[in-house]
Amino acid sequence: MSGDARAALLIDFGSTYTKLRAVDLERAEIVGAGQGPSTVATDVAVGMEAALADLETRIGGLPDFAHRLATSSAAGGLRMVTVGLVKELTAEAARIAALGAGARLVGAYAYRLTAGDVAEIEALDPDILLLAGGTDGGNDEVIRHNAGRLAACGIVCPVVVAGNREATDGISERLASAGKTAVPAGNVMPEFNVLDIEPARAAIRRIFIDRIVHAKGIDRAAEAFDAVLMPTPEAVMEGARLLADGAGGRDGLGPLLVVDIGGATTDVHSVATGEPTVEGAIQRGLPEPYVKRTVEGDLGMRHNALSIVEAAGPDALARDAGLSGDRLREIVAAVAGDVERLPRTDEERAVDRALARAATRIAVGRHAGRTETVYTAMGPAIAQHGKDLTGLAAVVGTGGALVHDGDPAGILAEARADPDDPESLRPRAPRLYLDREYLLYACGLLATVEPEAALTLGLSHMHPVAGEERRNVRSRVAG
Amino acid sequence: MRVTGTLDPAERRGITLVTGVIGSDTHIVGNRILSMALEEAGYAIVALGALTPADEFVKAAIETAADGIMVSSLYGQGELDCRGFRDLCVEAGLDDILLYVGGNLVVGKTPWEVAEKRFLDMGFDRAFPPGTRTREVVEALDRDFAAHARGGRTPDS
Ligand code: B12
Numbered sequence: 001m002s003g004d005a006r007a008a009l010l011i012d013f014g015s016t017y018t019k020l021r022a023v024d025l026e027r028a029e030i031v032g033a034g035q036g037p038s039t040v041a042t043d044v045a046v047g048m049e050a051a052l053a054d055l056e057t058r059i060g061g062l063p064d065f066a067h068r069l070a071t072s073s074a075a076g077g078l079r080m081v082t083v084g085l086v087k088e089l090t091a092e093a094a095r096i097a098a099l100g101a102g103a104r105l106v107g108a109y110a111y112r113l114t115a116g117d118v119a120e121i122e123a124l125d126p127d128i129l130l131l132a133g134g135t136d137g138g139n140d141e142v143i144r145h146n147a148g149r150l151a152a153c154g155i156v157c158p159v160v161v162a163g164n165r166e167a168t169d170g171i172s173e174r175l176a177s178a179g180k181t182a183v184p185a186g187n188v189m190p191e192f193n194v195l196d197i198e199p200a201r202a203a204i205r206r207i208f209i210d211r212i213v214h215a216k217g218i219d220r221a222a223e224a225f226d227a228v229l230m231p232t233p234e235a236v237m238e239g240a241r242l243l244a245d246g247a248g249g250r251d252g253l254g255p256l257l258v259v260d261i262g263g264a265t266t267d268v269h270s271v272a273t274g275e276p277t278v279e280g281a282i283q284r285g286l287p288e289p290y291v292k293r294t295v296e297g298d299l300g301m302r303h304n305a306l307s308i309v310e311a312a313g314p315d316a317l318a319r320d321a322g323l324s325g326d327r328l329r330e331i332v333a334a335v336a337g338d339v340e341r342l343p344r345t346d347e348e349r350a351v352d353r354a355l356a357r358a359a360t361r362i363a364v365g366r367h368a369g370r371t372e373t374v375y376t377a378m379g380p381a382i383a384q385h386g387k388d389l390t391g392l393a394a395v396v397g398t399g400g401a402l403v404h405d406g407d408p409a410g411i412l413a414e415a416r417a418d419p420d421d422p423e424s425l426r427p428r429a430p431r432l433y434l435d436r437e438y439l440l441y442a443c444g445l446l447a448t449v450e451p452e453a454a455l456t457l458g459l460s461h462m463h464p465v466a467g468e469e470r471r472n473v474r475s476r477v478a479g
Numbered sequence: 480m481r482v483t484g485t486l487d488p489a490e491r492r493g494i495t496l497v498t499g500v501i502g503s504d505t506h507i508v509g510n511r512i513l514s515m516a517l518e519e520a521g522y523a524i525v526a527l528g529a530l531t532p533a534d535e536f537v538k539a540a541i542e543t544a545a546d547g548i549m550v551s552s553l554y555g556q557g558e559l560d561c562r563g564f565r566d567l568c569v570e571a572g573l574d575d576i577l578l579y580v581g582g583n584l585v586v587g588k589t590p591w592e593v594a595e596k597r598f599l600d601m602g603f604d605r606a607f608p609p610g611t612r613t614r615e616v617v618e619a620l621d622r623d624f625a626a627h628a629r630g631g632r633t634p635d636s
Contacts (some may be wrong), residue, residue, distance in 0.1 A: 006524070048635075085541065085542055086538045086541050086542045088538060089538055089539070089542045090542055134542060134543075134544065135542055135543045137495070137543070138495070138542055138543035138544040138545075139524070139541060139542060139543065139544040140544070141544075189542070192525040192539055192543050193539075216485060280528065282528075284530070374503045374530065381503065381505055381530065383530060445609055
């Protein structure tokens, strides 16, 4: 790149690699990428140096970056525990808020915490705990009880207090006097069935920036960046929002779904209102956030390869891979133990593809809403749970499993609606895109300072992949 | 001490009521009218609308610390849908929550007294016949909450 062009450096401190993307802001083009090991345990600065050196050799000299922004999922990600009152109400609202803040949810609790629950939470040792419960003016007794238990226990992490506002001050004082850090935020459910997760998300992000980055040792590389702004999954989510909504008067792709197939989990983000399109359908359950993230902890290409097999059914998966059940098991066992392994043989590639297809199908199936037909004397009535994603314009795939496969469209097509399962509200005819350069996180980061450049960058680097017809083998695979 | 048994709007304001139409019942009109009338009278209303499963009433009441639940059933299956409703509340720790049911609880030629007794036996505090006016409902609520208060139960306990 020419010496005087403005440039940005977007950094992802990942669990195993520190990844860099250098972007020319004038042309909104990627100029180079670099990578180094994420040696958080020893010194993250070493990996950062290696990554910068890698970038430098690739682009021949480092420019003076106008922005150096980072995300992090290093050292286990942002590990959170949520506590609410009713499982389907404030406990669910708290989960949605934590996931929306890019957290890795390690525990979710409802109702009164028992001594056993508290012991579990102590053992989980989360980075942040989100405490909710009660609408404003509603139940305050359970959240006070739970705060009392937490005050008396051994956890040291900050507690975001986001429940019944009448209890917030008292709870914050109680936690503080027990030596805990309490961060009051707005109620995640101020009124019955009204979600308000932004204040809790903002509080979580603040704590992440102010404390977690330090606690995880990422600030040892502070010389090399201006700020670590958010956990990586939140940056991916912000990238998805930008791509869907557009910026500065320029349209994005429209309502979309992002499927992020990782080694440990499969994340799905939808940017869409999800309102019913089925004639006469009545929405049930909690209102859905416009930008929604779900994380499937049992669907991961390596750490959780075995549980993908379980969820999809070993026979169906073996058929999809064109292998015998025994051979499938052998290969899955081999890759599951070798987290960084790229497929080496045709058989391994076939297994990876089958795993990725199953992960996509199951994860999107769980993310999307469903209709349910309620039979009444008058005839059928239709209830909708979750988001209706049938009309989505696009599905964007990201993650190594897609990038390394020769047929990413064949994997992403699994996100589409299945004619055999008409009650699942998955996208019917989306265009399929691949985030081949792993740029979504970078777009999300860049959007915080230069949204228009971030949008141009994102739109020009999401590669359309041929949306071939659903294959026949597809319908034989159980889900 | 209160003798009339009626509350003024300021006293009603601290009282939360959950309303909804139970089961697969889509008759929303009467429930809406009732919800609006109760709100106008000063009660805090959490309206769940039509097609509401029994457990959703209970969950909403827990989260909002409701003082009463107003169940509507119009389509003739109220008896089935409401069976075990009080037990569900007790199970969830809502032991002394006020439970009313109304709408169209009579099926066929059953006399009202028989239908009413069935619902009272299920643990509802009151059951209301078709054609009940909202004014009558407000009066009944006032009486019951005033009696509760005299009985020593504070509305926000
Ligand atoms: C309009 C209507 C419909 C509309 C509903 C539109 C809608 N989404 O609301 C449609 C056409 C969809 C419909 C469908 C059906 N309906 Co219809 N419907 C009626 C009708 C004509 C009026 C209901 C109404 O809105 N009333 C006006 C409101 C203001 O009065 P209300 O509901 O009674 O409510 C008042 C009081 O009862 C009270 N109240 C209500 N709830 C509560 C709760 C508490 C706690 C308290 C204290 C008081 C209270 O306060 C309200 C205000 O004063 C009635 C007949 C009638 N005249 O009542 C039949 C009627 C209710 N339907 C009936 C039936 C059978 C059906 C169907 C099963 C099949 C059919 N044959 O049509 C389906 C069921 C669909 C379903 N799954 O729910 C029967 C029910 C018979 C029974 N209970 O034994 C009725 C009585 C007609 C009849 N005589 O056969 N229906």
